[in-house]
Amino acid sequence: MRTLHWFRNDLRLQDNPALLAACQQGAVLPVFILDTDEPARSALGGASRAWLHRSLTALNASLNNNLVMLKGSAQTLIPDLCARYQIEAVTWNRGYEPWTIQRDSGLKTALKARGLAVTSFNGALLFEPWDTVKKDGFPYRVYTPFYKHCMANLSPRIPGVLNATRIRVVPHAEQAGLESLALRPPVTWDDAMLTDWTPGEQGAQRRLQHFLATGMGDYREGRDFPAKRSVSGLSAHLHFGEISPHQVLASARAESPSDDNQAHFIKELVWREFSYNLLYHFPTLQEKNLQAKFDHFPWEANEALLKAWQTGQTGYPIVDAGMRELWQTGSMHNRVRMIVASFLVKNLRLHWHHGERWFWDCLVDADLASNSASWQWAAGCGCDAAPYFRIFNPTTQGQRFDPDGEYTRRYVPELLGLPNQYLYEPWACPVEISRAAGIVMGKDYPAPIVEVKASREAALLAFSEMKRRAAG
Ligand SMILES: Cc1cc2nc3c(=O)[nH]c(=O)nc-3n(C[C@H](O)[C@H](O)[C@H](O)COP(=O)(O)OP(=O)(O)OC[C@H]3O[C@@H](n4cnc5c(N)ncnc54)[C@H](O)[C@@H]3O)c2cc1C
Structure with a gap:
């Protein structure tokens, strides 16, 4: 079977449930789309675009330059690619921004109507927001009970290892490539900004290992002092999905002693979950005061x-x-x-x-x-x-x-x-x-x-x- 895997904020090969499912089904057409339907209010900012450019460069290299990169309406481009490359199935990892949810559900319906098998996965969070609700079915509005709920229900996934060399790519003739996305600014200020960062999956793994070796031991106290190097610096890697929260959690648990530092670090990962929980249940979070x-x-x-x-x-x-x-x-x-x-x-x-x-x-x-x-x-x-x-x-x-x-x-x-x-x-x-x-x-x-x-x-x-x- 030929599957189109649509990369979004899951720019990694390891522990990527949707990509793994696509690979298990046969040959894969790996695709990234800079979606021009995105509403202006949530369009990528300048720093994010600069990061994404490098992250896609890294991902494309790990896919032996086989990543299809296009700019345009995903609603049009995905069905188009499916028709041109005799694709039978489509996979992606879910997004939780209101417009992403709306777009994805429309696209899923349209693709299914054409007879394609479409499957979405959780590749970004430890918990789906609809699973972390109170006993009365209402969402949590306070962090501490949310955190307790998460810790009581946490079932860490053993990050699935997907070896990039095992990906069988659908041969394609797409030429556009990274430059057509025009993510970098015309005046390249971004090199200076990103000197201390290595966007991409390998950079994320290196940063995690460095943090576990040098920062975790002092995390609880040190995390409040900006001159110290006690924080992980993983947030951008997590945002773009260059590393999954399950990978971070599993490594933190395996490679650091189970103490206050580790517990505090996990608490911060749960703050990220709490933010997604709020966004999912209160989709106007970016605009409207919750109170x-x-x-x-x-x-x-x-x-x-x-x-x-x-x-x-x-x-x-x-x-x-x-x-x-x-x-x-x-x-x-x-x-x-x-x-x-x-x-x-x-x-x-x-x-x-x-x-x-x-x-x-x-x-x-x-x-x-x-x-x-x-x-x-x-x-x-x-x-x-x-x-x-x-x-x-x-x-x-x-x-x-x-x-x-x-x-x-x-x-x-x-x-x-x-x-x-x-x-x-x-x-x-x-x-x-x-x-x-x-x-x-x-x-x-x-x-x-x-x-x-x-x-x-x-x-x-x-x-x-x-x-x-x-x-x-
Ligand atoms: C005004 C304001 C705006 C912020 N905007 C963002 C943002 O756009 N993106 C973003 O990822 N974080 C944001 N944060 C949260 C937090 O500041 C960053 O996640 C953190 O500084 C990232 O550094 P780190 O990866 O070294 O964190 P660490 O201390 O190493 O924490 C590990 C991970 O936990 C998560 N995390 C930690 N603290 C928080 C938090 N308070 N809320 C949610 N997740 C958290 C991050 O994914 C982080 O990578 C914001 C905080 C404030 C006060």
């Missing part, structure tokens, strides 16, 4: 403040370090993501949509589920969100989580010579000391764009105003 009362929040509109935040020019060193890390590397440490998000929505009182969109464009791990759920969490309007009155103080956060300034100075080098004592309050540094460090405050480094105490009070007032409006 409707936040529809009445009096957000500010201020382009200058937004620009200062985006470009890392807020005058708060830990915030600026995070935003510049994002711009330079396509990533940002989780602790710092929480700090910059709190700063945007609480100190600047700019709508979380601005942050969600900026992250979407800049992050290599931009993921509709995790990004939307995390922004709603940070803004206080999500399920099980951080309470609105919990407002991170960027000065004390910096002092606590980057006490020596190693991370902050890496991305804010103009503060290199400033003593630690003033690093997170550079405005308070006596002029003679900042001069000796070679900095003129307000010229070499911006003065704070808002005052933390006053903006905190204004945020709490706005929160009260929101409650008043929601009640009336």
